[in-house]
Structure formats: C-alpha cells, structure tokens
Amino acid sequence: MKNLVVLSGAGISAESGIPTFRDANGLWEGHDVMEVASPQGWKRDPELVLDFYNQRRKAARKAEPNEGHKLIASLEEHFEVQVITQNIDNLHERAGSTKVLHLHGEIFKCRSSLDEHLVYDMEGDEIMLGDKCEKGSQLRPHIVWFGEMVPMMEPAAALAMKADVFVVVGTSLVVYPAAGLVDYTARNTPIFVVDPNVPEVYGREDVTAIQENASTGMKKLKDILLERYR
Incomplete structure (x- = not known):
C-alpha cells in the first residue's frame, strides 16, 4: 500500500x-497568546496558564x-x-x-517543568499549582509554546x-x-x-x-x- x-x-x-488558535486580533479565547502560550507567560503567571489549559482541556474532552x-x-x-x-x-x-x-504536544498529557522527558498521561482535566513530577518540579501542560523547540x-x-x-x-x-x-x-x-x-x-x-x-x-x-x- x-x-x-x-x-x-x-x-x-x-x-x-x-476554536482555532487565534482570531484576527491575535487573541486566543480572549487572551494574548504570549500570556498563555510562551515560557515568559508561564514564568510570569503560571496559575493563569494552568487555568487556561484546564479550560481548553475540558472543552476538548466534550468535543467529538x-x-x-x-x-x-x-x-x-x-x-x-x-x-x-x-x-x-x-x-x-x-x-x-x-x-x-x-x-x-498533547493537551491530555502533562510534563515536568524541570525535565521535558518526564511526560505523564492525565487522569483528570486539571493541573494545579503544587502538582509536581517525581523530581519535585511543577507540572505544566505538554504543549510546545512560542519560543520553544x-x-x-x-x-x-x-x-x-x-x-x-x-x-x-x-x-x-x-x-x-x-x-x-x-x-x-x-x-x-x-x-x-x-x-x-x-x-x-x-x-x-x-x-x-x-x-x-x-x-x-x-x-x-x-x-x-x-x-x-x-
């Protein structure tokens, strides 16, 4: 074949x-993409980033x-x-x-913010501040952000x-x-x-x-x- x-x-x-990644105004679900999809945004406000992807994850779960x-x-x-x-x-x-x-990347996976090779399947729909990998670092969405390889x-x-x-x-x-x-x-x-x-x-x-x-x-x-x- x-x-x-x-x-x-x-x-x-x-x-x-x-929703598509961003609209004509460069926004994604009302957010500047650099606030929620960049290492700088993550460093500045990890709670906002986690909440954003938690909401996206719930929406993706409902989609067919x-x-x-x-x-x-x-x-x-x-x-x-x-x-x-x-x-x-x-x-x-x-x-x-x-x-x-x-x-x-994949929205239903999370990974260590310290070691990108530590990737985990998610059981629920939320990653919270304080959720850590086996090496003790905060978990983050397993998503490639702007500025990342x-x-x-x-x-x-x-x-x-x-x-x-x-x-x-x-x-x-x-x-x-x-x-x-x-x-x-x-x-x-x-x-x-x-x-x-x-x-x-x-x-x-x-x-x-x-x-x-x-x-x-x-x-x-x-x-x-x-x-x-x-």
Missing part, C-alpha cells in the same frame, strides 16, 4: 467546536470527531496512513486513526520524505516549522490541499486544491485518492 501522509491543522478541529477526522481514519483501509497534526486535541485518535504524531519536527520530516501522497487539511501553511514539511516531500510527490482558503504551495507543480472545509473536502478527496491510487 502507498504511504499517505496527512498534515492537519486547526481547521479540522474547528468543525468539532474547538467530525466527518473529516473519520474520513482520514477510514483511509487506513486502503493506504498506510500517517497523520501529522498541529492540533493538541485527540480527535484523530478518537476517530480511529492509529498513527498520529503531535507536532505541538519543536522536538517532533525531525521525525515528522522523516515521515514526509517517505510520503507517496501528501495531504494538507485545515491549515494555512503559515506556521513554521510545520509549514515547511511540504518541502521535505520528494519533488514528484502529489500534494492535495483541503481548506476553504487554499494556501499557496510554492515551487510545486503536482498540487490539487479542494476549496472546502475538512468534512466536505475530505469526502471529495477520498473519492479522488481511491480512483487514482488504490
């Missing part, structure tokens, strides 16, 4: 009721996978599918996708290099380094882009644009993929 790599972004989760997530999962019947997501929710997994790489970028790039088909869904391709994953694909790899506002893919010729939201667009794309590559 061909290797199908899917890069997903906020647009696919938005259909499940999870949409048709876009389910269609991506269903492609595993016909392809070797690897999802690379910029999203921190678990909607791809809940829809049935079995290989999901989270570039920017993206440790999963290297394995994601390796997956992109092996793609026979590369799909971009629900992302504007403006957030780096994730947007650069397209450049890791082989020059002859066909690229499909599903988004209401189709981003430009520079320097590539074999690009098929589907100007739809994830649910509608993925249905059209599945038909195309099965016709061309099954």
Whole structure:
C-alpha cells in the first residue's frame, strides 16, 4: 500500500467546536497568546496558564470527531496512513486513526517543568499549582509554546520524505516549522490541499486544491485518492 501522509491543522478541529488558535486580533479565547502560550507567560503567571489549559482541556474532552477526522481514519483501509497534526486535541485518535504524531504536544498529557522527558498521561482535566513530577518540579501542560523547540519536527520530516501522497487539511501553511514539511516531500510527490482558503504551495507543480472545509473536502478527496491510487 502507498504511504499517505496527512498534515492537519486547526481547521479540522474547528468543525468539532474547538476554536482555532487565534482570531484576527491575535487573541486566543480572549487572551494574548504570549500570556498563555510562551515560557515568559508561564514564568510570569503560571496559575493563569494552568487555568487556561484546564479550560481548553475540558472543552476538548466534550468535543467529538467530525466527518473529516473519520474520513482520514477510514483511509487506513486502503493506504498506510500517517497523520501529522498541529492540533493538541485527540480527535484523530478518537476517530480511529492509529498513527498520529503531535507536532505541538498533547493537551491530555502533562510534563515536568524541570525535565521535558518526564511526560505523564492525565487522569483528570486539571493541573494545579503544587502538582509536581517525581523530581519535585511543577507540572505544566505538554504543549510546545512560542519560543520553544519543536522536538517532533525531525521525525515528522522523516515521515514526509517517505510520503507517496501528501495531504494538507485545515491549515494555512503559515506556521513554521510545520509549514515547511511540504518541502521535505520528494519533488514528484502529489500534494492535495483541503481548506476553504487554499494556501499557496510554492515551487510545486503536482498540487490539487479542494476549496472546502475538512468534512466536505475530505469526502471529495477520498473519492479522488481511491480512483487514482488504490
């Protein structure tokens, strides 16, 4: 079976009721993103940051996978599918996708603020001040914040290099380094882009644009993929 790599972004989760990362004013749920998604914000007011993600976690728990997530999962019947997501929710997994790489972390995990390798699955929805890791440091969300390295970028790039088909869904391709994953694909790899506002893919010729939201667009794309590559 061909290797199908899917890069997903906020647009696919938005259909499940999870707000996109920030609005036109650079705010995320009413907060300046640097207040709640940066090492500086964490140092300045860790309680605010913890509360912010506790609320996001509860919202993500209530959200349900949409048709876009389910269609991506269903492609595993016909392809070797690897999802690379910029999203921190678990909607791809809940829809049935079995290989999901989270570039920017996972909201249902926490980690040591002292040792980034100490990562824990969360049992509840809240991290509180005073909750500590085994080394005695405060637990923090297992999220990649602005100004931090993206440790999963290297394995994601390796997956992109092996793609026979590369799909971009629900992302504007403006957030780096994730947007650069397209450049890791082989020059002859066909690229499909599903988004209401189709981003430009520079320097590539074999690009098929589907100007739809994830649910509608993925249905059209599945038909195309099965016709061309099954």
